[in-house]
Amino acid sequence: MSFSTNFSSKAVLLLFTFLLCLSGCASTTDPAIRLLKDSAAIEKKLRIAVLPLSNLSSTPTPLKDIRQLLIESFKSQGLDILDEEVLERFIVKHRIRYVGGITRMTAQDFRWETGADAVLITSLELYSDISPPKIALTSRLVSTGNDPTILWMDGIGLAGDDSMGILELFLIENPQKLVRKAVRHLSTSLAEYFSAERYLKGGQREIVKFWPNVFYRSPIFEPGMKYTVAVIPFFNLSQRNYAGEIMALHFVKQLTALDNFTAIEPGVVRDALLQYRIIMDAGMSYAQTDLLASKLNVDLILTGKIFDYQDYKGFAGTAKVDFSALLIEKKSREVVWASESRNEGDDGVFFFDWGQINTAHAMASEMVLTTVETLVE
């Protein structure tokens, strides 16, 4: 009897300790259901022009095949896609070379010449067909007309070994299969935006793991106010080409999802940087911030530095992301928010790669989401 009492009390104690340990490393479930920006335009069926993919991977990639898959997937979701010939003629006529964004002028021309209501801009960030394959895509839907606005934005980073399961039963070795999975995610997300149910449910998130190392928010910054923000490509100190542009896209995506922030279309920001010949030596000066903020009519300029944005090929390696970001307010001419984050894919991983993140995109996405939350909470 004594044995059984002792044993049960020990069992309870062990269970309690175990639960206590678990709570220490627990990931926080985000209960918030994020409402995407509402728009009167989505009430009617939009005609969408799917631009050729922008290659930010710096590797040879089957861009045309991925684009074709995207178009087929969108059509299967019942979306109205602009005819290929019309789009081709428009691109040739306007000599469009840059497909990573659209300028105000291009947005107007798109509306009046092709009748497209929105343009889908997709950036391929990572593509590797070495087993296990990897892919990272970011897409956004931008309205055409006088004021190009980001209506929807989503991204995905996948690796074939993300969820291998027991005996590697669920290991994806075929790159085509992985591409289809990524494309399906994006088209479903876009279709949800058009559907009556315009909600994105927050999944299981590890806030503690991705919390910024350091962050600062000025007392003059009011989190509840509505702000328009221009995200400048980050100053790239990493080995990865286009890491600055990729980080900017991550921030645009997360800011677009916030109710009180309106992110300017990156193509418009790029056009202004080129037009006013703004070259950043080590970041934005106050004079450059003033000029850009007044020309783009924004309240805030977000910029930063990227030190590491590292993916790896095959099974062995670790994804790394290391960046710092700061927000300069036009009115006060001050840094109103700053943060610094660094994570590796195997942070907090102790047993059998359980919880490992295999792409820099997936990790950066979580890091930026957590970072952006420090802006509003």
Next chain:
Amino acid sequence: MMRLGNITILKKLILSLLLASFTACATSGISTDFHDPGMDFGALRTVAVMPFENLSRDKLAGERVRDTFANSLLATGAVYVIPTGEVARGVARAGLLNPAAPSLEEIVKFAGIIKVDAVITGVVREYGEVRSGSASANIISVSLQMIEIQTRKVVWTASSSKGGISVWDRLFGSGGEPMNVITRAAVNELLDKLFK
């Protein structure tokens, strides 16, 4: 009786040897830090963190440590830190040949352009992995100094070293703490010394 006396002598000998061995590992206890007692650090409103001189093998070490330090200093809320882009503009306008080690005249000219109360310069002496035999670990060693513009004096200097190969690393080969962890530890120590 004779035997007991021998044991006592032996005990004393062991104790004195033990104490003597401790003195071999002792540090001098002299601090290399300086904190101007006549300076009112609360009066400082705006500071600029200049690019750090990098004496390590990692070519990004200076910029990484500077970024962590500038953000951490800003996060204290005690002073406003000028963004690096504005510092770069000031460096270009003042025509500083070596912004990591400017002369006093250059600092005054630079501070007049970007309107700061103090300028912080620094040196990253070590950053990255060190090896000793089969053991390895990460190490960081940073020295900083603050020059106040009004008095044109160095009002604070401090250095911090973190990481390195511990007994644990030698025995179990753990590889030491990650670089960002020891960088933050070193920066926090420097900030503690600044605001003490």
